[in-house]
Amino acid sequence: MATLDLNSISKSFGTAKVLHDISLAINDKEFVVFVGPSGCGKSTLLRIIAGLEEATSGQIIIGGEDVSAAHPVERGISMVFQSYALYPHLSVYENIAFPLRVQKLEKADMDARVHRAAEVLQLTDKLQLKPGQLSGGQRQRVAIGRSIVRNPKVFLFDEPLSNLDAALRGDMRVELSQLHKSLDATMVYVTHDQIEAMTMADRIVVLNGGRVEQFGTPMELYHHPKTKFVASFIGQPN
Ligand code: ADP
Ligand code: MG
Numbered sequence: 001m002a003t004l005d006l007n008s009i010s011k012s013f014g015t016a017k018v019l020h021d022i023s024l025a026i027n028d029k030e031f032v033v034f035v036g037p038s039g040c041g042k043s044t045l046l047r048i049i050a051g052l053e054e055a056t057s058g059q060i061i062i063g064g065e066d067v068s069a070a071h072p073v074e075r076g077i078s079m080v081f082q083s084y085a086l087y088p089h090l091s092v093y094e095n096i097a098f099p100l101r102v103q104k105l106e107k108a109d110m111d112a113r114v115h116r117a118a119e120v121l122q123l124t125d126k127l128q129l130k131p132g133q134l135s136g137g138q139r140q141r142v143a144i145g146r147s148i149v150r151n152p153k154v155f156l157f158d159e160p161l162s163n164l165d166a167a168l169r170g171d172m173r174v175e176l177s178q179l180h181k182s183l184d185a186t187m188v189y190v191t192h193d194q195i196e197a198m199t200m201a202d203r204i205v206v207l208n209g210g211r212v213e214q215f216g217t218p219m220e221l222y223h224h225p226k227t228k229f230v231a232s233f234i235g236q237p238n
Contacts, residue, residue, distance in 0.1 A: 001028050001063045002076070002153035002186045004049070009058035011044055011210075018044055019210045022058070026188065026203075031180050034190045035197040035234070036207035042190040045207070046156050049188065050079045062154060078152035080160050084143030086131040092118075093127040096145040117148040120182050137168045141175070148183065157189040161196070173200055194234055198222070206230050 004026040011019040018041045026032050034042050047053035049060055051072035059068045060075075067075045086095050097114050105113075118124045121141040131139055140160060147155060157176075161169045177200055180187050191197055197204050198218045206213040206221065206229070214226045218234075225231035 003028050003061075003063060004154055004186055004188065005059075005061035006045075006049070007059040007061060009045065009048060009055050009060070011041070011048060011053070012056045017210065019048075019055075022210075022212055024205060024212065024215060026186060029184050029186055031177070031187045031189065031200060031202045032205060033197040033201035033203075034188065034205045034207055035192065035194060036213075037233075038192055040207045041210040042192075042207060043158055046079070046158050046188065046190050049154075050077050050156055051075050052079075076153035077156060078147035078150050078154075079156040079158065080144055080147050081158050084140065084160075086139060086142055088131050090130070091127065092123060092129050092131070092134070092142055092145075095131065095142050096123075096127075096149055099146050099150050113149045113151070114145075117145040120148060120179060121145050135168075136164050137172055137175075140164065140172060144179070153186065155183075155185055155187045157187065159191055160189075162191075162193075169196075176200065198234065204234070206233060208233075 006022055006024045009019055009022040010017065022045065034045065036042055044053060048055045051070065059066050062075060087098065093114055096117055097110055100110050100113065118127055121144060123138065123141055123145065126134060126138060131142065161172050164172060173196060189200060201218055203215060203217055204221055205215045208229050214221055214230045221230055221234045225234065
């Protein structure tokens with residue numbers, strides 16, 4: 001069970017308060033999209049969940065366990081960033097296997113994990129190639145493969161498609177939705193793109209100025225926006 005509960009998360013940088021008392025209960029295996037304008041605090045919130053940034057107050061609860069003080073690698077969380085640096089001199093196989101180098105895994109176990117990730121991502125016939133021989137979408141999939149091999153309970157994505165062109169973004173949206181189904185994992189996905197949010201999410205969190213404006217299904221937000229902001233950002237004007 002990898003439920004993810006955010007319990008009154010607030011964050012200040014010096015005197016600037018960028019997250020205000022955020023509480024959310026995300027279900028096991030749910031695909032939740034955080035959407036909101038640039039600067040509203042999406043990345044900061046994701047980094048706090050991942051343990052890369054410390055909240056000023058509040059708790060992160062994963063699978064019922066308070067991990068607020070846990071080291072990032074102990075949280076069972078994996079984060080895929082907007083800019084993914086692959087190692088150009090290493091093969092696809094070696095790039096995907098890279099995070100496992102630090103864990104002292106048996107070769108057979110490592111092999112099995114890399115092949116499973118490659119299968120899910122349709123990279124099996126690309127394992128011996130170098131990143132330079134891949135398309136942009138395939139490179140992004142290799143970056144996601146590096147998350148999958150760690151068997152995380154929760155995947156975090158910070159605008160993973162924003163460096164891709166529009167056509168490829170459309171394809172990758174479908175692929176990520178399929179990935180979610182085949183991995184049966186809890187996923188939190190950050191974007192400033194309303195279309196991405198509407199097409200991919202089980203539920204959407206609309207953030208504005210570090211506050212949750214609304215948390216609901218795409219249809220709830222579209223047909224019953226709670227605030228003017230949600231209406232103008234996603235829903236029908238009312
Ligand atoms: P988003 O990802 O939604 O674009 P961010 O979470 O990156 O927004 O930023 C939210 C706010 O916090 C912005 O005003 C940003 O300038 C500020 N901020 C983010 N990181 C830092 C930091 N390390 N130091 C000071 N201010 C920061
Ligand atoms: Mg951001």
